[in-house]
Amino acid sequence: MSSHSIPVIKNEHPKLPTFNMDEVAFGKHFTDHMLTADYENGEWNNVVIKPYSPIELDPSSAVLHYGQTIFEGIKAFKNEKGEVAIFRPDQNFIRFNTSAERMQMPAIPEWIFMEGMQQLVQLEKGWIPSKPDCSLYIRPFMIATDPFLGVRPSQTYKFMIILGPSGAYFSAPMKIYIEQHYTRATPGGVGFAKNGGNYGASLYPVTLAQQKGYDQVLWTDAIEHKYVEEVGMMNVMFVIDGKVITPSTERGTVLKGVTRASSIILLREMGYEVEERNLAVSEIVDAHKKGLLQEVFGVGTAAVVSYISKLAHGEYEMNFDLDVQKVGPALKKHLNDIRMGNIADKHGWLLYI
């Protein structure tokens, strides 16, 4: 399996034996070990798996001031036979280094990301709940650590992978507000990169939408607020008259989700026509008026498919009866069945460890 053996410092006080797996909530609990690596003098060193613990940072560390920080989100699953598989981590590896380049951070070597992840998940596989829809969330990230307040790319970095058990992710159908003022991403900007600042910048408009009674916003293009882009931190898909339409990633303002790419392949195999193109809000509203707008849902690693029950454009409200929806639920089942090994993984998307 691995050609590099990463040293492991065992946690002498693991929480796993007494951890109550029934209590798992996304993002709150972390496993007993983590991987860390340091970048200095142009190379990555000190690759080690060690007890999960706080890290020490100089208060002047670049990441704390100018936001050179990127991350990924991946899931590992345990099937009924007890086998553990990670879903398409090679795609996250590629995207991580795409994000790194945009933020002027060094690329992470494949073996540290891929073999490091596999060795860490192997060590922590006892943390993966074996119940349906449960998983182990894998969070690789990189931060700039130069103790220097000048604005320039840091010369030192830390790469880490932490893991957390994740329960069956139930998200209530969302009420969505179509954003017409604030923006998530601009052409020429950093929307295609999974860098921290994108998420900090989204909090204010989302809070405003929540004060109006919505759960999330549907982001529109920064220039005209005419075309839809993403829903919250997920890619978005519309079903209009039986056809699936999802915004194109060409302008660099839509993050290239692994779930999005996988969904397009599966939906086509399931017999749906899928279009990747610019989709105007006016086209969505027109389709709704004609009774042709059937479904809207978000796609992403966390929830796979997140249903939308209401979409509002100003005063105009579009409501969806989730009981009659077909595409979203069928896609969710198909992807979950692949991830849990219930149906053949004919694309080789699962990396068994």
Ligand SMILES: *Cc1c(COP(=O)(O)O)cnc(C)c1O
């Ligand atoms: C991570 C993310 C997604 C979903 O990507 P997946 O690889 O499917 O998890 C979509 N949009 C944004 C803005 C994201 O950060």
